Amino acid sequence: MALSSALLFTGDSKAAAEQQDPVFSTTTRLVEVSTIITDAKGVYATGLTRDDFSLLEDGKPQRILQVLTEPVLRDQRRLAQLPPNVYTNRPEALPHPHRSINVLVLDYLNSTWGAQTATREQILRFLRALDGEDLVAIYSMGNTLSLLHDFTSDRKSLIERLEKSPGMLSVLGKSEGEIVAESSARWLNLMGEEHGSNERFYQSTSQRARTLLTLQSLSLIARHIAGFPGRKNLIWLSNGFPLNILTPEHTSPKVIMSTNGGNRIDNMPSPAEIAAGAGSATLFQDSMDRAIDTICAAGVVVYGMQVGSLYLLEDRNIPGYDRRLTNSSFGYVPPGFAQGTSLVTFSERTGGLGQVRSTSLEGALRSVLSDSRHYYLLTYQTSNPRFDGKFRKIEVRVNRPGLRIRHRAGYTAHDPAKDPSRDVQGDLEEAGRSPVTQSALLLTAQALSAEGNSIQFALQIDAAKVSFRSENDVWVGALDLVFYQKSPDGKMAWSKTALPLKLTAEQYSTVMRKGLLYRHTIERASSATVLRVGVRDSGSGLVGTLDIPLSKP
Numbered sequence: 001m002a003l004s005s006a007l008l009f010t011g012d013s014k015a016a017a018e019q020q021d022p023v024f025s026t027t028t029r030l031v032e033v034s035t036i037i038t039d040a041k042g043v044y045a046t047g048l049t050r051d052d053f054s055l056l057e058d059g060k061p062q063r064i065l066q067v068l069t070e071p072v073l074r075d076q077r078r079l080a081q082l083p084p085n086v087y088t089n090r091p092e093a094l095p096h097p098h099r100s101i102n103v104l105v106l107d108y109l110n111s112t113w114g115a116q117t118a119t120r121e122q123i124l125r126f127l128r129a130l131d132g133e134d135l136v137a138i139y140s141m142g143n144t145l146s147l148l149h150d151f152t153s154d155r156k157s158l159i160e161r162l163e164k165s166p167g168m169l170s171v172l173g174k175s176e177g178e179i180v181a182e183s184s185a186r187w188l189n190l191m192g193e194e195h196g197s198n199e200r201f202y203q204s205t206s207q208r209a210r211t212l213l214t215l216q217s218l219s220l221i222a223r224h225i226a227g228f229p230g231r232k233n234l235i236w237l238s239n240g241f242p243l244n245i246l247t248p249e250h251t252s253p254k255v256i257m258s259t260n261g262g263n264r265i266d267n268m269p270s271p272a273e274i275a276a277g278a279g280s281a282t283l284f285q286d287s288m289d290r291a292i293d294t295i296c297a298a299g300v301v302v303y304g305m306q307v308g309s310l311y312l313l314e315d316r317n318i319p320g321y322d323r324r325l326t327n328s329s330f331g332y333v334p335p336g337f338a339q340g341t342s343l344v345t346f347s348e349r350t351g352g353l354g355q356v357r358s359t360s361l362e363g364a365l366r367s368v369l370s371d372s373r374h375y376y377l378l379t380y381q382t383s384n385p386r387f388d389g390k391f392r393k394i395e396v397r398v399n400r401p402g403l404r405i406r407h408r409a410g411y412t413a414h415d416p417a418k419d420p421s422r423d424v425q426g427d428l429e430e431a432g433r434s435p436v437t438q439s440a441l442l443l444t445a446q447a448l449s450a451e452g453n454s455i456q457f458a459l460q461i462d463a464a465k466v467s468f469r470s471e472n473d474v475w476v477g478a479l480d481l482v483f484y485q486k487s488p489d490g491k492m493a494w495s496k497t498a499l500p501l502k503l504t505a506e507q508y509s510t511v512m513r514k515g516l517l518y519r520h521t522i523e524r525a526s527s528a529t530v531l532r533v534g535v536r537d538s539g540s541g542l543v544g545t546l547d548i549p550l551s552k553p
Contacts, residue, residue: 029387030065031057032299033378034231034351035396035407036371044374045403055380056395057410068377070099070230088444089437089546090462091228094151099133100372101151101228103221103300107238108142109210111307119237119307120162122361127158134369138162141238145217145435214238215291218302220434223543226298227439231375233352233368234295236304237361240342289391289412292349296408298440303368304343304354305361351408387415424480424536431534431545432484432494441465441535441544448519455485455524455531457548461516467539468501468508475508477501478538483520485528485550493525524550 033055037045050067082088104123111119130136136158138148149161218234225232295302344354355364378396393410431438442462449456461479468477479499484492499518503511529552534545 029382029413031380031382031394031411033380033394033396033407034299034301035376035378035405036351036374037376037398037406038404039402040404044370045398045400046374048376048398048400052398052400053376053378054397054399055378056397057380057382057384058392059395060383062380062383064378064380066377066379068230068379070373070375085447086444087447087546087548088442089227089439089544090442090444091439094135094228099131100135100369101225101230101232102134102136102368102372103225103232103234104136104138105218105221105234105236105238106138106140106148107214107236107307108140109214109217109238110141111237111239119361123237123365124159124162126362126365127155127162130155130158131369134372139217139221141214141217143213145220147436212287215287219291219294220436220438222295222298222300223434223438223440224436225300225439226542227442227544228299230299230377231372232298232300233372234300234302235365235368236302236343236347237307238304238343240304240306288346292346293412293414295350296411300350301352301371301408302347302350303352303364304347305364306343306355307361349409351406353406382413384413387413389414424538427536427541427543428480428482428496428534431536431543432482432492432532434545437532437545437547438534438543440542441537443533443535443544443546444515445533445546445548447548453524454521455550456519456521457531457533459518459520459533459535460514461518461535461544463511463516465540465542466501466516466537468503469539473505475501475503475505479516480536480538481518481520482534482536483522484532484534485522485525486530486532487525487527488529489527491527493528495522 037048039045048067050064053064053067055062055064082093106119127136130153132153135151135153136149137151138158138161140146140148149158152158218236221234347354353364353367355361382392384392389412391410391412394408396405396407398405442465444460446458447455448458466477466479468475470476478501480496481499482494482496484494486492497520501516529550531548531550532545533548534543536543
């Protein structure tokens with residue numbers, strides 16, 4: 001690989017590198033802990049400094065490197081408008097400086113249509129009152145993950161997209177029969193056009209499969225926003241999913257999800273394991289733990305909100321509108337419905353909160369935004385160098401009495417290089433097929449040409465998260481690169497290459513300031529309209545991807 005002294009792209013890459021986390025060898029780990037601190041009345045504690053905090057991992061004191069707050073994290077360098085043919089997954093390309101990053105997840109997979117309709121009415125009120133500095137993206141979770149609207153603070157655009165979303169019913173002035181008919185039609189539309197095959201798909205999607213698809217969807221969202229600095233809120237609007245933890249000796253299923261809904265689930269439980277699940281959904285312990293680790297490592301905090309208890313609150317002076325009749329046709333779920341406990345458990349382990357047995361979301365949604373304005377982000381380098389696969393408990397303390405502290409429970413010390421469940425090929429396949437891109441590694445690409453039968457592009461890889469180790473004065477690492485060419489009919493052509501890294505001290509210094517610069521040419525697939533470029537760090541398993549649109553050949 002040739003290193004160039006000149007940047008291929010616009011922008012101050014030295015400043016960008018300095019804002020990233022420091023690079024340690026593969027035997028160290030930097031941990032971030034987003035923390036909310038309030039008094040007994042729920043008033044946020046402000047003005048705390050590093051000297052006010054102490055942090056323990058498995059009961060052992062850790063040295064806190066930084067304590068950052070929302071105003072500091074908000075003061076990030078912005079990218080100017082990208083030049084033509086330049087594409088990036090960097091957070092500096094977000095619309096503008098922001099006070100909070102929020103993902104709304106509409107869970108069609110685990111919720112009744114009626115509950116989602118009531119949710120829609122309350123979300124619309126919430127969006128209309130948003131601050132201009134709050135960024136929001138909206139996803140729907142069905143048999144695949146769909147990005148309904150990317151991050152924006154444009155309330156009008158969000159509202160228009162939500163109103164047009166498949167599966168979101170408009171109930172004003174409709175009879176119960178009309179609501180049920182429209183609900184059925186929207187369900188079939190969301191699941192696809194071939195009704196017979198979709199019905200078979202729905203019948204075959206057991207609670208176990210839904211649980212695994214749910215975990216995979218939440219993990220993909222976390223990977224999509226992993227590169228964005230600071231606290232990210234994932235607001236999960238769902239009935240939840242039942243949890244029945246099996247013993248550790250059971251195999252761990254893996255989901256490969258694609259944009260067109262062609263999902264594959266490997267290592268599903270055997271008939272004996274299914275029988276052990278006593279008919280309820282089975283979520284293996286390590287599958288849940290890995291999903292939570294992925295979410296927490298990305299700086300994402302989950303707020304699970306049970307929508308099964310919602311109903312339309314407003315009386316409307318509209319002919320044909322009967323709130324009681326409408327709510328009864330929604331399939332109201334009793335407040336004590338057991339699945340809501342999964343939302344609470346999952347949320348609290350990430351440092352968030354779960355809400356159940358509530359008939360309103362508006363207050364809870366506003367609390368999420370308040371948390372984003374008053375959190376502390378603590379970083380530390382663990383003093384335990386062993387990656388033994390065990391869970392490590394985190395405890396944050398402050399030297400002021402009477403305060404309540406909320407943060408994630410801890411993390412599992414996986415070593416990607418020695419993890420027996422590590423699936424390099426699966427990671428690369430997911431990187432290409434995933435409905436959304438990933439940003440754990442930050443990339444910028446410049447399309448140089450796409451003429452004739454070839455595509456030539458240049459790639460800049462931010463080296464801040466690449467795992468290097470020093471061997472005899474040489475910095476050593478390795479990357480896997482994958483290139484997926486996607487066609488409108490769902491077909492994909494792909495290729496991959498390994499990129500070993502051996503850098504002198506001078507080259508390493510240059511790479512840390514300017515990034516790894518790489519040029520590549522691939523043979524073009526005749527029907528391809530998008531090229532997805534993926535990079536995986538072999539040492540950590542972190543992945544970054546971006547999409548380059550291709551003109552018609």
